[in-house]
Amino acid sequence: MINIILWIVLGAVAGWIASLIVGTDEQQGGIANIIIGIIGAFVGGFVVQIFGGSGATGFNLSSLLVATLGAVILLFVMRLFTGGRHNAV
Numbered sequence: 001m002i003n004i005i006l007w008i009v010l011g012a013v014a015g016w017i018a019s020l021i022v023g024t025d026e027q028q029g030g031i032a033n034i035i036i037g038i039i040g041a042f043v044g045g046f047v048v049q050i051f052g053g054s055g056a057t058g059f060n061l062s063s064l065l066v067a068t069l070g071a072v073i074l075l076f077v078m079r080l081f082t083g084g085r086h087n088a089v
Contacts, residue, residue, distance in 0.1 A: 010037065039074055044071070
């Protein structure tokens with residue numbers, strides 16, 4: 001149970017940081033931040049592993065950075081498909 005809560009917290013923080021970087025913070029709420037952050041952890045983990053690193057390994061700074069990287073990538077891809085509109089999840 002605690003792992004689920006930690007993933008939600010990590011996802012929320014990563015999604016929020018990514019939304020600040022990409023500029024979608026005004027358009028998305030807390031739930032969208034959590035979803036984008038959690039999916040971003042998987043995307044970031046995949047990208048980092050391609051380059052020989054380790055993905056999200058727990059509740060630590062490196063996992064937060066990996067999740068944020070993935071969330072930024074996810075938000076940029078979403079922006080490409082929405083034609084520049086700031087629609088989040």
